[in-house]
Amino acid sequence: MTIAEHTGEQIPVAHIARVVEDFSTFYERELRPVVGLAYVLSGSRSGAEDIAQDAFVQAYRKWETVGAYANPGGWVRTAVSNRAVSLFRRKSAEARALLRFRGSSSSVPELSADAMETWAAVRRLPKRQAQVIALHYYDRSSVAEIAEVLDCSENTVRTHLRRAKETLSENLGEGSQA
Amino acid sequence: MKDIESHLNDAASEARDKVSSMKLTGVAPYASGRVASRVLAAGGAFALVLGVVGIAAIAATWNPNAGASEFGTNGDGTSITTVTVANEDSPVAGDHDDDDSDDHDEEGENGATTTSLPDDDAVEDEHDDSTTSTTLDDDDSTTSTTLDDDDHEDDGSTTTTTVDDHEEGEDDSVTTTTLDDDHTDGS
Numbered sequence: 001m002t003i004a005e006h007t008g009e010q011i012p013v014a015h016i017a018r019v020v021e022d023f024s025t026f027y028e029r030e031l032r033p034v035v036g037l038a039y040v041l042s043g044s045r046s047g048a049e050d051i052a053q054d055a056f057v058q059a060y061r062k063w064e065t066v067g068a069y070a071n072p073g074g075w076v077r078t079a080v081s082n083r084a085v086s087l088f089r090r091k092s093a094e095a096r097a098l099l100r101f102r103g104s105s106s107s108v109p110e111l112s113a114d115a116m117e118t119w120a121a122v123r124r125l126p127k128r129q130a131q132v133i134a135l136h137y138y139d140r141s142s143v144a145e146i147a148e149v150l151d152c153s154e155n156t157v158r159t160h161l162r163r164a165k166e167t168l169s170e171n172l173g174e175g176s177q178a
Numbered sequence: 179m180k181d182i183e184s185h186l187n188d189a190a191s192e193a194r195d196k197v198s199s200m201k202l203t204g205v206a207p208y209a210s211g212r213v214a215s216r217v218l219a220a221g222g223a224f225a226l227v228l229g230v231v232g233i234a235a236i237a238a239t240w241n242p243n244a245g246a247s248e249f250g251t252n253g254d255g256t257s258i259t260t261v262t263v264a265n266e267d268s269p270v271a272g273d274h275d276d277d278d279s280d281d282h283d284e285e286g287e288n289g290a291t292t293t294s295l296p297d298d299d300a301v302e303d304e305h306d307d308s309t310t311s312t313t314l315d316d317d318d319s320t321t322s323t324t325l326d327d328d329d330h331e332d333d334g335s336t337t338t339t340t341v342d343d344h345e346e347g348e349d350d351s352v353t354t355t356t357l358d359d360d361h362t363d364g365s
Contacts, residue, residue, distance in 0.1 A: 023207075023208055024206065024208055027206055027207070027208070031202065031204075032197060032198065032200075032202070033197075035197060035200070035202060036193060036194060036197035039193065039196075039197055040189075040190075040193050045200065049202060049203065049204050052204070053204040053205075053207075056204075056206075056207055057207045059207075060207035060208060061207075110196070111189070111192050111193060111196060112192060114185070114188065114189065115188065115189040115192040115193065118185050118186065118188075118189035119189055119193065122186075133186065137186040137187060137189070137190040138190040138193055138194065165182050165183075165186075168182050168185070168186070169181075169182040172182065172185055
């Protein structure tokens with residue numbers, strides 16, 4: 001039985017006080033996808049972990065507020081995607097060197113050359129376009145969810161998607177199509 | 179040729195696989211308190227051990243009589259001064275340490291006192307009548323001088339004793355005892 005069925009009233013979803021989820025459950029479920037999002041946007045594995053960890057620490061400190069949001073995962077993704085792009089912009093050379101270094105020492109297999117080239121091209125996009133691509137393709141977020149995370153309209157998200165793919169098709173090869 | 183959609187889907191799929199095989203090293207925020215408490219506990223225990231070791235080291239090396247001279251020996255160890263007092267009421271102002279306390283704590287059967295003496299002022303005020311100085315040049319020589327100031331009625335008496343323990347006739351050991359009893363006869 002839903003709340004509306006119980007009360008007989010139509011209550012806007014945004015006004016429904018969400019039952020605060022246990023943080024540990026939230027953390028266990030969201031940590032890896034969020035680290036991955038930070039990874040594809042920053043290109044640094046260790047940097048991605050740090051960024052994700054910082055975001056989760058922030059969420060934990062004000063979990064009474066964040067946990068009551070309709071989509072606390074979106075809140076964390078907003079923080080992580082912003083920080084990941086900033087990290088890449090600020091330390092892109094260092095991140096690439098780190099990626100190459102870890103390729104020879106890490107027990108985890110690195111991405112293929114095609115995948116690395118694709119994500120490198122994504123990271124060279126403007127910030128919003130890179131975030132939209134990462135959220136849409138890596139995180140499998142819908143346009144509506146991306147709009148919520150990036151705090152913009154769905155049309156803006158679609159525009160970013162289209163322009164990003166146009167740029168990527170130009171950069172990734174003549175055979176690619178937008 | 180792949181289109182951009184395939185490029186992105188393949189790259190995303192590969193990245194997800196890679197991230198799923200990553201060993202994440204971060205500590206969950208809700209566990210950080212427990213980690214911090216363990217770190218603090220370990221640090222506290224370490225600090226406690228350091229403190230105990232430090233106190234033990236200080237106690238082992240600390241000399242409560244720092245600066246006091248040893249009784250009966252000089253700097254190079256070639257001289258021994260022995261003072262034997264027959265009358266316990268007449269402390270002898272010989273070689274003594276600088277401790278101000280009255281250490282009349284070791285009394286022999288005949289009342290002789292051989293331990294450290296009160297300071298110079300205290301001795302002079304009480305009974306400054308005997309002075310003994312013994313110098314031994316030869317390590318093999320040992321000289322013991324017994325003074326009984328009750329028997330010395332003459333003032334300013336001076337006794338010089340020469341001990342020669344070498345048959346060759348060399349004066350390797352000289353003991354000089356000077357007695358200046360100016361209290362007994364009032365002269």
